[in-house]
Amino acid sequence: MIERLCVIGVGLIGGSLARALRAADQVREIVGSSRSADHLQRAVDLGVIDRFDTDPARAVKGADMVFVSVPLGAMGSVFTAIRHSLDDNAVVTDGGSAKSSVVADVRRALGTIPPWFVPGHPIAGTEQSGVEASFPELYQGRRVILTPLPETNRKAVERVRAMWEAVGAVVRQMDVVHHDEVLAATSHLPHVLAFALVESLARMSGQREIFDYAAGGFRDFTRIASSDPVMWRDICLANRDAILAMIERFEEDIAALAGAIRERDAERLLVLFQDAKTARDAFADQQAAKPEEDDR
Amino acid sequence: MIERLCVIGVGLIGGSLARALRAADQVREIVGSSRSADHLQRAVDLGVIDRFDTDPARAVKGADMVFVSVPLGAMGSVFTAIRHSLDDNAVVTDGGSAKSSVVADVRRALGTIPPWFVPGHPIAGTEQSGVEASFPELYQGRRVILTPLPETNRKAVERVRAMWEAVGAVVRQMDVVHHDEVLAATSHLPHVLAFALVESLARMSGQREIFDYAAGGFRDFTRIASSDPVMWRDICLANRDAILAMIERFEEDIAALAGAIRERDAERLLVLFQDAKTARDAFADQQAAKPEEDDR
Numbered sequence: 001m002i003e004r005l006c007v008i009g010v011g012l013i014g015g016s017l018a019r020a021l022r023a024a025d026q027v028r029e030i031v032g033s034s035r036s037a038d039h040l041q042r043a044v045d046l047g048v049i050d051r052f053d054t055d056p057a058r059a060v061k062g063a064d065m066v067f068v069s070v071p072l073g074a075m076g077s078v079f080t081a082i083r084h085s086l087d088d089n090a091v092v093t094d095g096g097s098a099k100s101s102v103v104a105d106v107r108r109a110l111g112t113i114p115p116w117f118v119p120g121h122p123i124a125g126t127e128q129s130g131v132e133a134s135f136p137e138l139y140q141g142r143r144v145i146l147t148p149l150p151e152t153n154r155k156a157v158e159r160v161r162a163m164w165e166a167v168g169a170v171v172r173q174m175d176v177v178h179h180d181e182v183l184a185a186t187s188h189l190p191h192v193l194a195f196a197l198v199e200s201l202a203r204m205s206g207q208r209e210i211f212d213y214a215a216g217g218f219r220d221f222t223r224i225a226s227s228d229p230v231m232w233r234d235i236c237l238a239n240r241d242a243i244l245a246m247i248e249r250f251e252e253d254i255a256a257l258a259g260a261i262r263e264r265d266a267e268r269l270l271v272l273f274q275d276a277k278t279a280r281d282a283f284a285d286q287q288a289a290k291p292e293e294d295d296r
Numbered sequence: 297m298i299e300r301l302c303v304i305g306v307g308l309i310g311g312s313l314a315r316a317l318r319a320a321d322q323v324r325e326i327v328g329s330s331r332s333a334d335h336l337q338r339a340v341d342l343g344v345i346d347r348f349d350t351d352p353a354r355a356v357k358g359a360d361m362v363f364v365s366v367p368l369g370a371m372g373s374v375f376t377a378i379r380h381s382l383d384d385n386a387v388v389t390d391g392g393s394a395k396s397s398v399v400a401d402v403r404r405a406l407g408t409i410p411p412w413f414v415p416g417h418p419i420a421g422t423e424q425s426g427v428e429a430s431f432p433e434l435y436q437g438r439r440v441i442l443t444p445l446p447e448t449n450r451k452a453v454e455r456v457r458a459m460w461e462a463v464g465a466v467v468r469q470m471d472v473v474h475h476d477e478v479l480a481a482t483s484h485l486p487h488v489l490a491f492a493l494v495e496s497l498a499r500m501s502g503q504r505e506i507f508d509y510a511a512g513g514f515r516d517f518t519r520i521a522s523s524d525p526v527m528w529r530d531i532c533l534a535n536r537d538a539i540l541a542m543i544e545r546f547e548e549d550i551a552a553l554a555g556a557i558r559e560r561d562a563e564r565l566l567v568l569f570q571d572a573k574t575a576r577d578a579f580a581d582q583q584a585a586k587p588e589e590d591d592r
Contacts (some may be wrong), residue, residue, distance in 0.1 A: 143508075182506060193489055195572040196546060198572040198576045199549045201575070211575075213478050219583065221486045224516065225573060226580065229573050232569050237557070243557060244554060253493075257488060257492050258543045261540055269533070275498065279494050279521075283518070
């Protein structure tokens with residue numbers, strides 16, 4: 001049981017964690033913080049948080065669990081603001097989609113990696129954002145990756161793990177760099193491609209007509225291009241190297257495919273498409289068979 | 297009312313048209329043809345067709361409407377096979393995803409563009425294929441593009457239009473080259489990107505782990521990579537020039553985006569992502585507001 005949870009950044013991710021812990025009866029009090037009092041009042045009205053303070057240093061007072069779910073670009077300033085106000089038994093975790101940059105920000109803000117900080121990343125979300133889009137089931141059956149550092153207290157890790165498991169998530173641990181590579185491949189690259197594809201079509205003449213004939217595949221393919229631009233700008237800057245490496249790898253693959261089309265190489269095209277279909281079907285099967293238990 | 301419909305290629309597209317016309321009580325008899333008698337017998341067992349003949353020349357005998365829905369690579373041989381067996385009042389249309397190549401195939405097979413041929417393309421489908429995946433609602437509210445040529449009989453066009461409208465589709469007309477450009481942008485490029493993305497990830501070490509962490513965005517983004525490899529090989533060869541032009545355009549956009557990431561150009565990234573989100577949201581609104589009536 002969490003006595004007092006402080007959520008800094010009460011949007012889709014932070015709001016859904018608050019709702020889920022509340023629904024699971026795993027938290028006594030929830031304090032919210034962000035820069036906008038209006039926004040926080042709405043979160044109170046929606047029953048997501050109990051009360052709020054726009055000053056994060058005051059908001060974290062007395063909290064035994066702090067969840068920082070602000071855009072990656074704001075992580076450093078939040079940790080700078082709260083560093084002297086945390087309770088002795090407080091554990092702090094975050095929801096940042098890239099982990100090297102958050103760890104670097106914390107090191108810069110605090111001069112060290114404190115034992116009470118557990119870097120984390122719930123792999124969940126929709127193309128919606130804001131507290132209005134939050135819902136308690138968001139994390140059910142979803143992966144949460146924790147990337148503890150040598151300095152991290154083991155008990156702090158266990159408390160964060162217990163929190164995520166209480167809302168139905170499957171918790172895994174890996175190191176920071178590996179996390180960033182895996183996410184660059186599975187999430188950041190697809191988002192960048194979707195943004196670029198919509199961009200390509202939007203600057204064609206007759207954009208309206210183009211979109212009028214776009215079918216289901218395009219709709220699915222580009223849904224993620226409706227995601228929050230600020231968040232994605234921050235992710236691209238924060239996970240720059242891993243994302244650039246993945247874009248490079250993709251550019252090679254698309255160039256190879258274009259080459260096969262240019263040379264009318266029917267056999268090579270068929271092999272490429274068959275390999276991709278086999279891998280995609282295996283992925284779908286893997287998803288369908290995903291065990292919900294934890295294999296830490 | 298169609299007296300006798302002949303469907304050559306009884307898969308998702310052909311099978312769904314047969315089911316839809318039957319459900320709308322718009323056809324008296326349906327004859328199927330394809331290379332596999334087993335496959336055709338299954339279509340009979342499923343109630344999709346009434347009878348079949350593996351020889352297309354015999355199958356089209358006495359049909360007043362012929363729908364050719366074979367892979368693009370097989371169009372030429374089908375038209376060669378049926379050219380001398382068609383009834384005087386027969387109209388032939390097709391479901392090919394690229395139109396220049398089908399028109400060229402017909403011209404090659406027949407030495408001319410006959411007045412009874414109406415090139416068409418229903419923009420519908422799923423990543424499934426085969427007659428088992430066919431269903432009567434597939435075309436409801438979906439676009440069908442007809443690309444009649446100067447040689448095409450106007451009454452033939454009207455009969456094909458009436459058939460598609462009877463199954464709930466919204467019929468539009470445009471010229472062949474424009475069709476191929478629009479489809480390269482809205483369908484062929486997204487499919488090629490999805491295949492290439494899955495390919496990029498599949499050849500990473502730890503492929504299973506990569507897919508294990510792939511979230512909803514990736515799932516949506518790559519669903520179309522499960523589409524039929526033979527069909528997509530044929531589409532890439534048939535619509536080669538338009539697809540290569542779109543890949544080139546996309547390569548420029550992804551290179552520009554990578555450049556902004558490399559240079560840590562936060563402002564440019566935000567503008568790019570905001571523009572894409574605005575366009576994608578407008579597309580979603582446009583889809584939601586899509587009028588179902590025809591504005592020929």
